[in-house]
Amino acid sequence: MKALCLCLRESAEGVVHPFLALIVGLMMNCDAGAVTSQSFRVSATVVPGCSVSTGTGGRFGTLDFGTRNGVDNTPVSTSFVADGALSIACTPGVALSMSIDGGQNYSSVRRMTRSGGTEVVGYRLYSSSSLAANSEIGVNQAIPITYTNSNNIALPLFGVALLTGFSLPGTYSDQLTVTLSW
Numbered sequence: 182m183k184a185l186c187l188c189l190r191e192s193a194e195g196v197v198h199p200f201l202a203l204i205v206g207l208m209m210n211c212d213a214g215a216v217t218s219q220s221f222r223v224s225a226t227v228v229p230g231c232s233v234s235t236g237t238g239g240r241f242g243t244l245d246f247g248t249r250n251g252v253d254n255t256p257v258s259t260s261f262v263a264d265g266a267l268s269i270a271c272t273p274g275v276a277l278s279m280s281i282d283g284g285q286n287y288s289s290v291r292r293m294t295r296s297g298g299t300e301v302v303g304y305r306l307y308s309s310s311s312l313a314a315n316s317e318i319g320v321n322q323a324i325p326i327t328y329t330n331s332n333n334i335a336l337p338l339f340g341v342a343l344l345t346g347f348s349l350p351g352t353y354s355d356q357l358t359v360t361l362s363w
Contacts, residue, residue: 229272231363236266241359246304246342254346258312261338269334275363276325279336281306283320284355290343291320293353302353303343310339323362 235241242263249257271277286292292301308324309316318324318338328334336359 227272229275229363231269231271231275231277231361233361234266234268236264238264240264241267241336244306244338244340246340249342249344249348251348251350252346253344253348255344257342257344259340259342260310261336261340263336269336269361270332271328271334271363273331275331277328277334277361277363278323278325280321280323280360280362281318281338282358282360284357286355287320291355291357293342293355295349295351295353298349298351300349300351300353302345302348304355305341305343307339307341308337312339312341321360326361 242261244259244261246257246259269277284291286294286301290303290305292303294301306318307313307316308318324337326334326337
């Protein structure tokens with residue numbers, strides 16, 4: 182029995198001593214209340230840019246010439262009405278421009294086509310409500326957009342329908358793609 186106890190003691194000593202050494206070592210390393218601190222850097226780079234968001238359907242808005250008599254042959258003007266969800270904002274000072282394609286029926290002038298037919302009514306786009314010739318927007322021509330409130334930018338877009346007096350009744354339409362660049 183004495184041999185068994187001696188054997189257990191030697192076995193326990195081999196296990197206990199390293200364990201005790203670990204505990205004592207940890208206690209010695211725990212500096213009472215020592216705090217170490219270091220600093221680190223926080224940074225961000227802000228680049229100029231713009232944010233454009235639309236509602237469901239992804240349309241910016243409409244250019245509606247209204248309802249006209251088929252024998253009317255006078256130019257009819259209107260202005261762009263933004264979709265209620267359209268929001269354009271840019272970092273102050275960003276140079277913003279827009280270009281507009283020729284639409285689906287372009288042939289020397291943008292044209293609306295009658296639904297269910299091939300008849301067309303021409304129209305022109307302008308960047309100024311004066312409708313002056315020098316403000317006409319050509320196909321894919323970059324037009325600078327000036328703004329005073331960088332959080333609420335409006336598209337300067339006006340149109341004139343070129344009624345001929347011989348238009349068949351129906352709804353005439355076209356679809357344009359506007360590209361904003363900055």
